[in-house]
Amino acid sequence: MTFSVAVAGASGYAGGELLRILAGHPDFEVRTVTAHQNAGQPLVSHQPHLRSLSHLTLVESTVENLSGHDVVFLALPHGKSGEIAALLPEETLVVDCGADHRLESPESWAAFYGGEYFGSWAYGVPELPVGDGKQRDALAGAKRIAAPGCNASAVSLALAPGIAAGLIEEEDIVAVLAVGPSGAGKSLKTMYLASEILGSANPYAVGGTHRHIPEIQQNLRKAGAANPTVSFTPVLVPMSRGILATSTARLKPGVTADQVQSAWESAYAGETFVQVLPAGTVPRTADVLGANTALIAVAVDEAAGRVVTVLALDNLYKGTAGAAIQSANIALGLDETAGLTVNGVAP
Template identity: 40%
Template sequence: MTDKIRIGVLGASGYTGADLVRLAARHPAIEIGVLTANSHAGKPMREVFRHFSHIDLPDLVRIDEADWSAVDAVFCGLPHGTTQAITREIFATYPETRIIDMSADFRLRDAAVYKEWYGLDHGAMDIQGEAVYGLTEIYREAIADARLIACPGCYPTAVLLSLVPLARAGLIDTADIVIDAKSGVSGAGRSLKENTLFCEAGEGISPYAVGKHRHMAEIEQEIAVAAGVPDTRINFTPHLIPMSRGELCTSYVRLEGGASAADLRNRLAEAYADEPFVTVLEEGVLPQTQMVRGSNYVAMNVVPDRIPGRAIVISALDNLVKGSAGQAIQNFNVAFGLEETLGIEQLPLFP
């Protein structure tokens, strides 16, 4: 392929940005043109992440020094509250540029909900209406024509892929969903935090943001759309696991309309029969993070609960790949009319 698509990566010094660069560097249709990281501006990427010592990459620059005229698409890996203004600025000057946002700034469609969960006024509601929620398997057709793609958070990706087909089919009671979620420490980002220090996080498991994790808003938004039930509320508790990457979500659901756990599993198998990255496992095989580590794959299954009328839905993914950078590239492929699996076909890494 001679005519490559040039990309820029905002926030390339974070874990999400670095994994995006890792995948993009070997994508046959991508040329990396711009990498930004304000705190590391002026440094070679290999100095910030030593695993890039084997390849040539652009040096990191400040955001205000980036030349957006030189790229066709921008991947945003910045903290929430910072992407809206930059996106508007890029669109104002280069309206044909595609933005694939990995932050939370365009995921929530309602400005009031965004302020409730993130404590900030939405700074770009004039372009929020253009944003397509980037859950590829659910919104593929809309993503193909979007210039602004809001990639889901890692927890919502794992949960929604396993529950949206069930909610759409009316097989579960969306007013009675309890989600127990666990993620590796990379989900907390690369900045220094006491609770993610080795001595604090190692050899233990810790719940956090109990009853108030921001990803709840995304999950509720999309379950409400799938079920056609406004004001959906879920119970969601995340936990920090002492491993670098990986995520496991266990959803406890009440069955509707006489459905069984087998009906739920059959519905998921039907929904994802032709999907390259979603695997509904054989009956009785339980998802594990080891099945998906380092890959863009999702593993899921359904198990009957011993309580009559209930079932347990389990899903696993890599929070940095399918939960972030890999899904972003999957959306990039769809938006630019490329083979959807291009550059993200790596099999899981084990052990």
């Protein structure tokens, strides 16, 4: 069976990455692509790399244009997805790549986003440890899925094994991320111009203000934390895509490096797309570009009494579009890996 697909926000970076993956998916057929100000223009005028989809023209992002498909992917700014999703048919599988349906707490939404709260959907990080299982258990048969924030999934996947195994403290978690500016979308802002980014590393949302913080806390609570505290600092660096997340936490007394390595390896044993590297090795963003892969290194800083994790992923692929499609595969009962690659692009 082939599932018909519509992608809203198809002229942006996340929409383009969704379409790039969907173009090679054996079970999906992209029939409709929508945009706002670019409606009426050929898709390839905004996504010139998508040659196999050159027959498609962007239409308005309306409920009428999106209805009638088996699957709808929403790659829209926060506030826009919720408005449209509320009017789509219940039988349609809707996957929101924006923030509108990630947070379970209305208070957290009000504090970090503001505006109307649209409720929470099944969270689209299948590998995330949840209790004695994984988040994929909540995705099977789902009709509404919230794809993750790319930074949030990076930190959550890196630290959840330590929380689930009871090896690390849930307070005093610190994460510093090197991130590519594509995660901020295509909107023209001075801080994202090449002349501002090239040759520089630029911190932003410093001091506990980044919107992915409550999402990380929510994920760590799923893994077993009661009230985790997270100091989170992203830094824009001159690479178009990619995240290198260095996340640390205090070890509980008596925990050894061997226990730590074993816990992380056990947490992701058998996972195709989340892989723990051998002790003493670290990942690079270059190793995961163009792949639905997250690579994790874990080490123990004996002097500081902390675990140090380093996770690399492609923010547009595994961080957004790949997670959305992987989750959709699960929801529809397809092979979870369908249409997705574990291999990156090099050099």
